[in-house]
Amino acid sequence: MIASLKKLYDNRTSDKFATLTLPNGETIQFPMYSGSLGPDVIDISPLKKADLFTYDPGFVATASCSSAVTYIDGNKGELLYRGYPIEQLAEKTTFLQTCYLLYNGEMPTEAEFQTYRAEITRHTMVTQRMADFMKGFDSAAHPMAVMIAVVGALAAFNHEWTNVKSSRSRQKSAALLVAKMPTIAAMSYKYSIGHPFMYPQNSYGFAENFLYMMFATPCEPYRPDPILVKALNRIFILHADHEQNASTSTVRLSGSTNANPFACVSAGIASLWGPAHGGANEAVLKMLNEIGSPDNITAFIEEIKSGKSGRRLMGFGHRVYKNFDPRAHVMRNTCHQVLEHLKLEDDELFRIALELEKIALEDEYFVERKLYPNVDFYSGIVLRALNIPTTMFTAIFAIARTIGWVSHWNEQHTDPEFRIGRPRQLYLGSKKRDLK
Template identity: 65%
Template sequence: MPDQRHPPGHRQTGTAELKLPNGKKVELPVYAATLGADVIDVQQLIKAGYYTYDPGFMSTASCSSDITYIDGAKGELLHRGYPIEQLAERCGFLEVAHLLFHGSLPNRVEKTEFDRRIRYHTMVSEKVGQFMRAFDSTAHPMAMLICTIGALAAFYHEGSDVGLVDSRYDNALRLIAKVPTLAAMSYKNSIGQPYMYPQNSFSFVENILYMMFGTPAEDYRPDKRVVKALETILVLHADHEQNASTSTVRLAGSTNANPYACVSAGVASLWGPAHGGANEAVLAMLDEIGSVKNIKPFLKGIRDKSSGKRLMGFGHRVYKNYDPRAKVMRKICHDLLPRLQQEGEEMDESLQIAMELEKIALNDDYYVKRNLYPNIDFYSGIVLRAIGIPNPMFTAIFAIARTVGWVSHWRELHSDPEFRIGRPRQLYEGSKKRSVPARGAAKKKAKKAR
């Protein structure tokens, strides 16, 4: 199966002239983007003895890509040109996976074949289970995922031959299929229950719930409402352009590392509380607030910068408008929670706190003027808790979804004609060149001084 190829070259729209401190001028090509800002190619600067300085890479395009586009000002997220809101409403997770992976939504035959390929790769070696059992029950699921995903390279040696297109395809599919199995095993390990093998009669999302919550003692059938909610969460988290974890996967991939090592590196990056761990931080904040009556004092403390408190789950580094994924997640949240309550499910007080916190923040000029709208992490954490997924598993669920984006970018990287090993530069501000004193020189100097 061939990789998605980039068209050769870039469409140049002009040049930018830069006057350097030494008086020289450099002409830099300007390339057109399909959507969003055009880019200035600064590669010629190195010949003039200069680099660009861009902490956090917020003004740097490290690659060209045709997978995902974000317009933070408009609050827009497109996968291969399709708005995320439409994908979440009209497509299942594996259809979106096919879109990211292949560049197009599948027809009926393609959908069946793609689903079949994923379905029959979900099993893992029994030795992986033995490896997983070596972890203490208190181990974080993400720690176990990092290790076991990386360990898959020991079972699929052809994964190291990234030069073969078919090998890249097969190993990318294996990762999409096996990460949910590993995530579910990490959960079972934490609660001391036996692992549940994936069932080919279940859908991709049903299998995640079955492997997490099923037991050998009874016949488990996932609730359709929970399946729908979880599927939407996976769709919304599938890819998000050149974020920290995706950039990590690309950087690791640029060394020709095998895909299991690259995705393991992505999981490690995702684990950070400023990235994939943000929804766990939201629930920790709600637990800290403790009661609806404590919301206003808590928000008052947020405005006091010296307090060190942060409003988790609000605002976004990229979106300066409402996160489009949050709009979809908000609807799921507001539809699902009342239904669960009506059927006798006891709502955790933290969920009541979240609903009241959202109401206050959306109607407070202080937060609205600062574009501190609830983001996807705010709502996804609430929904995941409501359907029974424990906090430590939140980021693991995120990793299941984002694996699709990671392997899509990994494959794209290897089909890029400008592919090269990543090597960021730096602004060096340390000591200038100096000599190490000869042995005994310090003692001789001290003796002479006496």
């Protein structure tokens, strides 16, 4: 088990300071802390004594918390879960092993993993009352809308596990969320197409079970293709966590109020639903469909380069990674394996994608700007090859990211600096005035 955040906090020391000189000549000193990795961080809390605060739209230069879960080095193109490179985890572990690592801090022993797997498996099914509750939605409802409501409603069905002050309660609710999320997602899909719900099979693995619940019917036996199971397992691992992104920050901000875990994760799903966050791989497929044919790629590229058409290049570059997205390396190999296995290399949409990938990796315009294909470019292609409808893309993202959300949520409750989130603002409205 990794050292508690409190212990890590207690060992934090500072022998460096930054000094701010105010217009009146007063100076304020700020401690500078060094993390185990990454740049130094300036502690700006002394500003409170001077009745000052910083202005940082989008929090692009603000560390909102201390964390020991995930580390990103955007310049190196590096992503570490609890210190382990994402490439190694995607190659050598299952999703549930990665879940255990993210929540507990260390890879499980065989005995620990079997206990954890059994707990997740035992809680994959939802109650009949929950299934009946889901039937109240319009059949045309987006799966993410259903998931926001149903996950939030889990607090009404599991109220005995909403005590955020209890580490046992937090562990139990985290396991329940990881276990039930794929079941809820698959049920939302089945309901939208008018098919009966397929309940989870305890003999199946995590990714295998999800494919079963998505595509099996009561009419005939169904066993997911092992190659496709492996591909989905990798998608889940690659999307399990990504440091303090928008949805994780949303979960943490909700958690700072001591809200129950089901409400916090529901808020995270709502944040993820935003097309600027969780909808990128869906946008990739939309772009490929708009291109229409491999013959149109050259014209499309020229439009992008000119910047006059207003069209956007989706699935390339990344706000954090200034180098190649490390997840994309893994997903690229998986993408080609799946297309070859399913003999889809001649599918027109996939031909467009592969030709666009080739150009982006060789064209000087893309190389100079480091507009490399990112994980969303490849994951969207793989999910389509798996016959996953685009409306489910973000739902699958939510299934994967649940473990990241609950790991950060649990961590913040062990943080000695835990307090309610309360950002400030730069007020630009009217000055005080009187009614006449």
